[in-house]
Amino acid sequence: MPSDRPVLARIPRAAWLTLSSTALGLVVAFASVSMVPVALPAMIDDLDASVVQGQWFLLAYLLACSASILVAGRVADAFGRRPVYLTGLALCTLSVAGITFAADPWLVVVLRGLQGLGAACVITNSTALLVEVFPPSRLAVGIGANIGIMSVATAIGPLVSGALTEGVGWRAVFAVGAPLGLVGVVWAGFALPRVLRVPRRSGRPDLAGALASATLMAGVVFGANQAGASGWTVTAVGALVAAAAAGVVLVLVERRAADPVVDLGLLRERFRGSAYGATGLSTLAEGSVAVVVVWHLQQDEGFSPLDAGVQVTALAVGTAVASVVAGRLAPRFSGRALTATAVSGSTVVLLLIALHFAGPAEVVPLWALLCAIGLTGGIFKTANAAALNVGGDARGAGMVNGLRVAVDNTAVTVAVALGLAITDTAGVVVCFAVLAGLSLAAVAPAWGRGLHTDEPFHRRGDRRSAADPQLVA
Numbered sequence: 001m002p003s004d005r006p007v008l009a010r011i012p013r014a015a016w017l018t019l020s021s022t023a024l025g026l027v028v029a030f031a032s033v034s035m036v037p038v039a040l041p042a043m044i045d046d047l048d049a050s051v052v053q054g055q056w057f058l059l060a061y062l063l064a065c066s067a068s069i070l071v072a073g074r075v076a077d078a079f080g081r082r083p084v085y086l087t088g089l090a091l092c093t094l095s096v097a098g099i100t101f102a103a104d105p106w107l108v109v110v111l112r113g114l115q116g117l118g119a120a121c122v123i124t125n126s127t128a129l130l131v132e133v134f135p136p137s138r139l140a141v142g143i144g145a146n147i148g149i150m151s152v153a154t155a156i157g158p159l160v161s162g163a164l165t166e167g168v169g170w171r172a173v174f175a176v177g178a179p180l181g182l183v184g185v186v187w188a189g190f191a192l193p194r195v196l197r198v199p200r201r202s203g204r205p206d207l208a209g210a211l212a213s214a215t216l217m218a219g220v221v222f223g224a225n226q227a228g229a230s231g232w233t234v235t236a237v238g239a240l241v242a243a244a245a246a247g248v249v250l251v252l253v254e255r256r257a258a259d260p261v262v263d264l265g266l267l268r269e270r271f272r273g274s275a276y277g278a279t280g281l282s283t284l285a286e287g288s289v290a291v292v293v294v295w296h297l298q299q300d301e302g303f304s305p306l307d308a309g310v311q312v313t314a315l316a317v318g319t320a321v322a323s324v325v326a327g328r329l330a331p332r333f334s335g336r337a338l339t340a341t342a343v344s345g346s347t348v349v350l351l352l353i354a355l356h357f358a359g360p361a362e363v364v365p366l367w368a369l370l371c372a373i374g375l376t377g378g379i380f381k382t383a384n385a386a387a388l389n390v391g392g393d394a395r396g397a398g399m400v401n402g403l404r405v406a407v408d409n410t411a412v413t414v415a416v417a418l419g420l421a422i423t424d425t426a427g428v429v430v431c432f433a434v435l436a437g438l439s440l441a442a443v444a445p446a447w448g449r450g451l452h453t454d455e456p457f458h459r460r461g462d463r464r465s466a467a468d469p470q471l472v473a
Helices: 013-046 051-079 081-101 105-133 136-167 171-175 177-191 207-230 234-254 270-286 289-299 305-329 335-358 366-388 394-426 428-441 443-448
Strands: none
Touching: 013 051, 013 081, 013 105, 013 136, 013 171, 013 177, 051 081, 051 105, 051 207, 051 394, 081 105, 081 171, 081 177, 105 136, 105 394, 136 171, 136 305, 136 366, 171 177, 207 234, 207 394, 270 335, 270 366, 270 394, 270 428, 270 443, 289 305, 289 335, 289 366, 289 394, 289 428, 305 366, 335 366, 335 428, 335 443, 366 394, 394 428, 428 443
């Protein structure tokens, strides 16, 4: 009797080598994100920096990374992911080495900006590199491993940073990144395959689109960050207005560009457009969970920073486990089934966290609920990222994944500002109730995108729809 289970392709050696390189690059890029905030007070004190300069130690990285993401993906599509990835990882390595010996606060700000630019090249191209070497039916395995390693690196970053800052000094936080980055560059030079790059289309560089996309991303990140830190000041509102104007310009420019930085057709497509929508809503719901929980535990329940950090570590553990599990589930279940089930589960868990803080569900350990959020979120991220690359042209994978990262980063920034604002004004219970509502809203696009005929999952009897040749019912 024939089986409905798809035959899984063997993962080639080149795919594992590429994964080992991208995983190491993501550790270099993401560990810094979670390590620097812990070392920030010591940096400000030792460098005799002002409060504004201290804020820019964080903002320079965030702005440079966010503003460069879309452009980095498109440049990689045109000139090759391997050289762009190597350049980005080299920038990260050189910048952290420079910060280790920097004595001027503004030099640190400049180097942090270069680090953010390098991180954008690494983050945007990590998934795109995997698309080139993993069989489509096993792509979720590679993406899941990347997400799991990234989550672990982000989770242990604060613990490592705290130990290094107290035991050696804040410069050690950056010093450990330099040799790790150097190893990453050397290993990537050996491990990443050389792929002949064929331009997707001819035309002049889309400089107007690049500038508009950079302004849009930087404006949203800066405005949301300022609103969360200082309220709705003129600076915060002005940045968001500038971002909105840049968004309008971007749409007008990209509609007529011969070789656009962002292909707006990706958003109009039912399958991918819905996946991007689900990404934004899911990240809005889950992107602030760790920050809000740590803030509440320390400010309202008297937890120490270490105790609060240990609780939140459970979230990263759940994500790491789920990303591996999702890689195995992807060939056996449709992407929409996995993502819709995952965000439905997140909705339930977020409601339980609200009830935990309210009292009725306080018998359920908080660490268990955070681990559950990590599990559902990890499954969603892995399955959704893999689905976005289904049936697409591998030569455009940089743009596809760059847009996903851009949506995700923007949503995280907005989520943190929103979560802290709601917690401060209405309390943590209301905050998690709102987050549960956002998660519930993500179910519609997660399920409504349909089934793509090129998904690894398949059923006998599926037929392409006459109305949409890429989708089945």
